[in-house]
Amino acid sequence: MGNFPGGGVYFEHFYLSCLAHASYMAGSEGVAVVIDPQRDVEIYLEEARKNGLRIEHVIETHLHADFVSGHRELADRTGARIYVGARAGATFPHVPVREGDEITFGRCRLGFLETPGHTVESICILVTDLDRSPDPFAVLTGDTLFIGDVGRPDLSPGHTPQELAGLLYDSLHEKLFRLPDEVEVYPAHGAGSLCGKQISSDRFSTLGRERATNYALKAASRDEFIHLLTDALPERPGYFMRDAEINRSGAAPLADLPPIPALDAYEVLRLQERGAVVLDTRPAALFGAGHIPNSVHIALSGQFAAWAGTILGLELEIVLAAEDEDRVSEARTRLARVGIESVVGYLGGGVEAWKRAGLALEQVPQISAQDLARLAVEQSELQVLDVRRQAEWEEGHIEGARLKPLNQLARAMDDLDPHRPVAVHCKSGYRSSVAASLLRRAGFRHVRNVVGGFDAWKSAGLPVSTPDPARNYIRTWSRAKVEAYRERRIELRGWPVNLTSYRLGDRFHAKADNISPGATLARTSASTREEAETLALARAEELLAETQRRSV
Numbered sequence: 001m002g003n004f005p006g007g008g009v010y011f012e013h014f015y016l017s018c019l020a021h022a023s024y025m026a027g028s029e030g031v032a033v034v035i036d037p038q039r040d041v042e043i044y045l046e047e048a049r050k051n052g053l054r055i056e057h058v059i060e061t062h063l064h065a066d067f068v069s070g071h072r073e074l075a076d077r078t079g080a081r082i083y084v085g086a087r088a089g090a091t092f093p094h095v096p097v098r099e100g101d102e103i104t105f106g107r108c109r110l111g112f113l114e115t116p117g118h119t120v121e122s123i124c125i126l127v128t129d130l131d132r133s134p135d136p137f138a139v140l141t142g143d144t145l146f147i148g149d150v151g152r153p154d155l156s157p158g159h160t161p162q163e164l165a166g167l168l169y170d171s172l173h174e175k176l177f178r179l180p181d182e183v184e185v186y187p188a189h190g191a192g193s194l195c196g197k198q199i200s201s202d203r204f205s206t207l208g209r210e211r212a213t214n215y216a217l218k219a220a221s222r223d224e225f226i227h228l229l230t231d232a233l234p235e236r237p238g239y240f241m242r243d244a245e246i247n248r249s250g251a252a253p254l255a256d257l258p259p260i261p262a263l264d265a266y267e268v269l270r271l272q273e274r275g276a277v278v279l280d281t282r283p284a285a286l287f288g289a290g291h292i293p294n295s296v297h298i299a300l301s302g303q304f305a306a307w308a309g310t311i312l313g314l315e316l317e318i319v320l321a322a323e324d325e326d327r328v329s330e331a332r333t334r335l336a337r338v339g340i341e342s343v344v345g346y347l348g349g350g351v352e353a354w355k356r357a358g359l360a361l362e363q364v365p366q367i368s369a370q371d372l373a374r375l376a377v378e379q380s381e382l383q384v385l386d387v388r389r390q391a392e393w394e395e396g397h398i399e400g401a402r403l404k405p406l407n408q409l410a411r412a413m414d415d416l417d418p419h420r421p422v423a424v425h426c427k428s429g430y431r432s433s434v435a436a437s438l439l440r441r442a443g444f445r446h447v448r449n450v451v452g453g454f455d456a457w458k459s460a461g462l463p464v465s466t467p468d469p470a471r472n473y474i475r476t477w478s479r480a481k482v483e484a485y486r487e488r489r490i491e492l493r494g495w496p497v498n499l500t501s502y503r504l505g506d507r508f509h510a511k512a513d514n515i516s517p518g519a520t521l522a523r524t525s526a527s528t529r530e531e532a533e534t535l536a537l538a539r540a541e542e543l544l545a546e547t548q549r550r551s552v
């Protein structure tokens, strides 16, 4: 993006598609600040060198949960000070930031706002170019305000999503939106990030534009905003809490990771036998044509690291299978960016070497949308799975398909028959190939991946089932009148449960959320509040009992 238009302050925007993550560098008179650095910090050092800048300040807008930040390594390598919200409880040397604090270097002034909500310690940074005006012209909003969305409010342990959503409402209305409309907005994430629900693919905006278009700012009251944000929270990937903890103490430098060895096919086989997972990062077509049995497929091309964190977690031993060594090291860096450091080797010579060793490969047939349409008619036993998110499903889906969002698939196979054929699709074919590999690992014998996914299905003019109007009504209820909202915290079988209920028209709706995994357990409606709440709690209790039985 280069310099701020018309000003003397240097400004650069770094965007990492793999994690939909934005970081920033601002500089003036030889000094630079880096905001929300990614884990591999070479790019900032290089950028600073090119522009004759010395990085003296590193700022974290909050303890990120979706990636491991490079703040500590960057500070170690430059001598910079790290600034974090005072409520973070950070355990590395840092400057705790409070409302109204400022840093000035050269013609650049940074002012801090404490904006709890996405997390309790979240801060926003006002940027002023003193050559242009004494007032800030930009605000770096972290995950407090995105373009078209706001941060999810379920990432601070010790607070319910409802409490955090309330704080976020106050931060937005009492702090950010007290600023003039023309102030530019630069958030920490873009489209596809798991930190929001429907972030735009734009890279920056203005407060005025967000005020006019951001759905979350249309809520008519604080209560409605809380509802809007917490009613259909996307599931939180398991690695989020770990990453936030790593960031609280500061990750080890990337260079400290040991080099990963090339392994021959039999060594890989032995590692697999002791529980290691082969992670195949090649494009779906190559994976489909021939892969190592039991491998997990996550292609390097998409949001690779986020899916790896979600599907594999941070603990499993991983062996990489890729086209070449460049891709091996690219995969390794990207995995480290979410905190996966357990790569124990890669298959030297790739899948070809496996074949040369006389070991068998497996296939996942890749079929077109038209093939799927034909098979669905010809094979009554075919199970069609849609692994997109609920919101994508509700905008239209294939009649007869079953929704199994990819992040939940591994725990949601019980009602599928591994002996019957399966065809799996997503939006474009990326997530469905991951799903196909998970189904194969779970013992499903006949799995096909739909190339081009639902997009190809629609382009082929095949019939799309639209959501029923009642569902749509509930989805957009924020524009309807919700009354008598009530929230309670209840202990159920030793689990903390958040029970919310409200009246919408002449029905009462109740919802039970399990606070620690952040998952919705039950959603019910009835003609009285008591009935709706009783039903929700009974269903929640059943599910918790089931969970306890399984974990014994």
Ligand SMILES: [Fe+2]
Pocket: 062, 063, 064, 065, 066, 118, 143, 151, 195
């Ligand atoms: Fe975040």
